[in-house]
Amino acid sequence: MTTAYDTRWQRYTPGQRLLRFALYLLFVLAIVQSLRSIDVIPEFLYDAPTQMADLLNRMWPVSWASFPGAIQKALIETLHMATLGTILAVIMAVPVGLAAATNLTRNKAVNFLARLILVSSRSINSLVWALLFIAVFGPGPLAGTMAIAFRSIGFVGKLLGEAIEEAHPGPIEALTATGAGTGSIIGYGYWPQIRPAFWSIVLLRWDINVRESAVLGLVGAGGIGMALNSAMDLFQWDKVALILVLIFTIVIVAEVVITRARKTLL
DSSP, rough: OOOOOOOOOOOSOHHHHHHHHHHHHHHHHHHHHHHSSOOOOOHHHHHHHHHHHHHHHHHHHGGGIIIIIIIIHHHHHHHHHHHHEEEEEEHHHHHHHHOOOTTOOOOOHHHHHHHHHHHHHHHHHHHHHHHHHHHHHHSSSHHHHHHHHHHHHHHHHHHHHHHHTSSSSHHHHHHTTTTTTTHHHIIIIHHHHHHHHHHHHHHHHHHHHHHHHHGGGTSSHHHHHHHHHHHTTTTTTTHHHHHHHHHHHHHHHHHHHHHHHHHHHH
């Protein structure tokens, strides 16, 4: 007497299928709830293509003659903000990153405090940092530079700390056995191993800061964003088009510079 067995292969178990169904259901419910909470006016939605076409028509031709003067100065100011903000961030983030690395700093309280600083920096958006520093220093590029610096501490410090923790322990153990001090261990044990990661982190953050500094001016923190906000308030759409082209251009140029610098330094 033979017994028939069900040999059909199933990718998921019944429990996994139930869990997947529950996740899909939650996803759909979240979308439905989001659509219900967003106040969409159908008349404006239907009219959007016409308004977009009218806006593009007002932007053309681009006002290239407006570049010399205030817009040129604002563009240079944006690059200065990104560069100086990145330098300040690296100066402040390196000690925090060293303190956050558990294999370098053995004190758990110091590790916790350093990680708290890194999380606090990353959790606050650059626009919020800009508003805080505008309240302290007033509108202008100084507030934007400080906002970029404090926003970048978390990014640079976290990645630097992780790079230190992933360093090979062999050279560090050899230096420790010879009685080398902490400075020598960092300089000769950790630095040769983390140098490529360090320069990659710095260059990547500068690239990000160039993009962010172009937006901070919308809240009064200097840079080309202030020129963009002013042109939009005055309905000078040909200047708005010029500024958008300039922002796109500096982002592309920054990407090229970063690529070349990585090849040179790494």
